[in-house]
Amino acid sequence: MISMKPSLQLRVSHNLAMTPQLQQAIRLLQLSTAELQMEIQQALDSNMMLELDEGYESEQPEPYAEQDAPQDEEGEIIPAIAAEIPEDIPEELPVDSAWDDIYDNSMATGSANNNDGPQFENQRVDDVNLRNHLLWQLNLTPLGEKDRMIAITVIDALDDDGYLSIGLNEIQESLQGELEVDEIEAVLHLVQALDPIGIAARDLRECLLLQLAQCDPATLWLDKAIDLADKHLQLLATHDFNQLQRRLKVTQDELQNIIALIQSMNPRPGAHIQRTQTEYVVPDVYVRKERGAWRVELNTDVFPRLKINAGYANMIRRADKSTDNVSLKTHLQEARWFIKSLRSRNETLLRVAGCIVERQRAFLEYGEEAMKPLVLHDVAGALGLHESTISRVTTRKFMHTPRGIFELKYFFSSHLNTDQGDTCSSTAIRALIKKLIGEEPHRKPLSDNKIAAMLSRQGIRVARRTVAKYREAMAIPPSNERKRLI
Numbered sequence: 001m002i003s004m005k006p007s008l009q010l011r012v013s014h015n016l017a018m019t020p021q022l023q024q025a026i027r028l029l030q031l032s033t034a035e036l037q038m039e040i041q042q043a044l045d046s047n048m049m050l051e052l053d054e055g056y057e058s059e060q061p062e063p064y065a066e067q068d069a070p071q072d073e074e075g076e077i078i079p080a081i082a083a084e085i086p087e088d089i090p091e092e093l094p095v096d097s098a099w100d101d102i103y104d105n106s107m108a109t110g111s112a113n114n115n116d117g118p119q120f121e122n123q124r125v126d127d128v129n130l131r132n133h134l135l136w137q138l139n140l141t142p143l144g145e146k147d148r149m150i151a152i153t154v155i156d157a158l159d160d161d162g163y164l165s166i167g168l169n170e171i172q173e174s175l176q177g178e179l180e181v182d183e184i185e186a187v188l189h190l191v192q193a194l195d196p197i198g199i200a201a202r203d204l205r206e207c208l209l210l211q212l213a214q215c216d217p218a219t220l221w222l223d224k225a226i227d228l229a230d231k232h233l234q235l236l237a238t239h240d241f242n243q244l245q246r247r248l249k250v251t252q253d254e255l256q257n258i259i260a261l262i263q264s265m266n267p268r269p270g271a272h273i274q275r276t277q278t279e280y281v282v283p284d285v286y287v288r289k290e291r292g293a294w295r296v297e298l299n300t301d302v303f304p305r306l307k308i309n310a311g312y313a314n315m316i317r318r319a320d321k322s323t324d325n326v327s328l329k330t331h332l333q334e335a336r337w338f339i340k341s342l343r344s345r346n347e348t349l350l351r352v353a354g355c356i357v358e359r360q361r362a363f364l365e366y367g368e369e370a371m372k373p374l375v376l377h378d379v380a381g382a383l384g385l386h387e388s389t390i391s392r393v394t395t396r397k398f399m400h401t402p403r404g405i406f407e408l409k410y411f412f413s414s415h416l417n418t419d420q421g422d423t424c425s426s427t428a429i430r431a432l433i434k435k436l437i438g439e440e441p442h443r444k445p446l447s448d449n450k451i452a453a454m455l456s457r458q459g460i461r462v463a464r465r466t467v468a469k470y471r472e473a474m475a476i477p478p479s480n481e482r483k484r485l486i
Contacts, residue, residue: 020337021337021340021341024337024338024341025341025344025345026392028341028342028345029344029345029348029389029392029393030392030393030395032396032397033282033284033302033397033398034282036303036345037302037303037304040303040304040306040342043335043338044306047331047334047335047338048309048312048328048331049308049309049312049313049328049331049332049334049335050306050307050308050309050335050338050339051306051307051308051309052304052305052306052307053304053305053306053307054305128273129273130158130160130162130199130270130273131155131156131158133195133273134155134158134191134194134199135152135155137194137195138151138152138155138191138194141190143190146179146183147187147190149175150171150175150179150183150184150187151187151190151191153171153174153175154171154184154187154188154191154200155191155200157171158199158200158270159270160270160271161268161269161270161271162196162198162199162200162201162207162268162269162270162271162273163200163201163202163203163207163270164188164200164201164202167202168181168184168185168188169181171184172184188200192210196266196269196270196272196273197210197211197214197266197269198210198211198265198266198269199269199270201269204233204267205229205230205233207265207267207269208229208233208262208265208267209226209229209230211265211266211269212225212226212229212261212262212265213226219261220257220261221254221257221258221261222261224248224250224254224258225258225261225262227248228244228248228258228259228262229262231247232244232247232248235247236259236262238480238481239480239481239482239483239484241255241483281398281405282299282302282398283299283398283399283400283405284298284299284302284349284353284397284398284399285297285298285299285349285350285353285397285398285399285400286298286299286399286400287353287357287364287399287400287401287402288402289364289402294357294361294364296350296353296354296357297350298346298349298350299400303342303346306338306339306342307339308332308335308336308339312328312331312332313328313332315328316328316329316332348385348389348393349393349397351383352379352383352385352390352393352394352408353399353408355379355382355383356374356379356399356408356411359372359374359378359379359411360372360374360411363403363411364401364402364403367403367431368427368428368430368431369428369431369432369435370428371411371413371425371427371428371431372425372428373413373414373415373423373424373425373426374411374412374413374425375412375414376390376391376394376412393408394407394408394409394412395408395409399411410427413425413426413427414426416429416460416461416462416466424460426470429455429460429462429470430470430473430474432455432458432460433451433455433467433470433471433474433476434474434476436451436454436455437451437471437476437482440482442482442483442484443483443484444483445479445480445482445483446479447479448464448465448467448468448471448478448479449464451467451471452464452466452467455467
């Protein structure tokens with residue numbers, strides 16, 4: 001019979017706990033610039049202990065301080081705006097004069113003489129899309145109720161490029177009325193007459209024919225271009241120029257002019273109607289060369305300076321355990337954690353960017369063809385950080401270099417072996433493939449096998465399927481589709 005007796009035992013163990021401070025630091029580390037600015041603004045709104053560090057602005061004197069304001073005979077302050085109003089304002093302006101003839105428009109003059117005025121390049125405007133553009137024209141067209149309903153249905157069935165995405169039979173079923181397909185097609189022709197030219201086409205052939213039909217009849221090679229677009233568009237897509245010459249009965253130079261006329265048409269007539277707001281990439285770090293050395297620095301302009309509000313901090317009393325005092329202490333601790341997390345994020349970002357620049361100095365000097373292979377493990381080992389930390393830092397963070405703005409992830413790539421026993425970056429191989437294709441003869445483009453053989457002669461062992469994969473990743477068509485007359 002076994003007896004059970006209670007006993008006490010001591011065990012020592014190590015556990016990794018995610019403290020709130022660590023969680024906050026990790027979350028800030030993976031935020032993009034725009035998201036971090038929103039996070040900072042939310043912290044400013046919710047924490048009384050945080051404030052913007054604007055000491056350099058507060059040193060400037062106020063334009064109308066109370067002690068400097070003009071006073072009347074009884075010592076009362078006169079509003080500053082009163083000093084700006086002229087005394088001799090006429091009661092009624094003459095008929096043959098304008099407002100600018102009496103009063104100077106300082107705002108308009110200032111904006112015209114310097115570049116400090118408001119910039120209207122990216123002001124938000126009302127959304128203009130293809131549907132609203134066509135409906136506006138349709139409202140100016142006299143139509144019956146039934147035809148207007150058909151036209152609106154056709155417009156609603158257009159995709160972003162302006163093509164009719166459904167058939168006429170489907171439109172007939174959706175209207176659920178006693179309508180003939182011929183009636184719908186007649187209204188379709190009316191919609192096709194709206195701006196932009198080529199709208200509401202059912203395929204590329206019809207889109208090109210609609211645009212060619214609007215050309216001046218005196219346009220050179222117009223008849224041949226219409227014939228090509230109507231009957232031989234597939235031969236043009238496959239770049240079978242010899243067959244096109246025989247079908248159209250033209251010479252090579254004449255075919256070149258015909259193709260140029262077709263290429264002047266817009267294959268996506270509805271795309272340019274869509275207006276989207278311009279979005280700019282804000283770099284997190286700047287890289288510039290000074291005195292022969294590359295220097296990396298943070299873009300501090302996008303991050304507001306934060307500090308502890310001294311007024312609220314001085315209100316804290318150590319021995320006081322009241323609710324208000326505890327709340328002040330809590331806000332002060334959270335503010336210190338937030339500022340420390342921001343500082344840690346910036347320091348880590350700067351260290352990672354500096355390591356990348358050190359490893360990719362050849363890219364900064366000579367371009368993509370000199371890119372070195374680099375993986376997250378290399379940077380993590382050099383800085384003594386975890387690979388997950390490097391991944392968070394390099395995601396949606398951008399570096400401004402003399403060669404352009406790149407995401408930090410761009411500088412990481414796999415590698416392939418060379419005949420010399422070294423390794424070559426996949427980014428460099430893509431650049432070499434792009435360069436070889438850019439220098440190829442137009443009439444006889446290089447095949448993937450030929451490109452692989454040319455890279456092999458340079459000491460880079462790469463298979464044909466690898467060349468095809470890199471070429472497709474760069475959106476470069478195969479050799480048969482790159483063939484051109486010139």
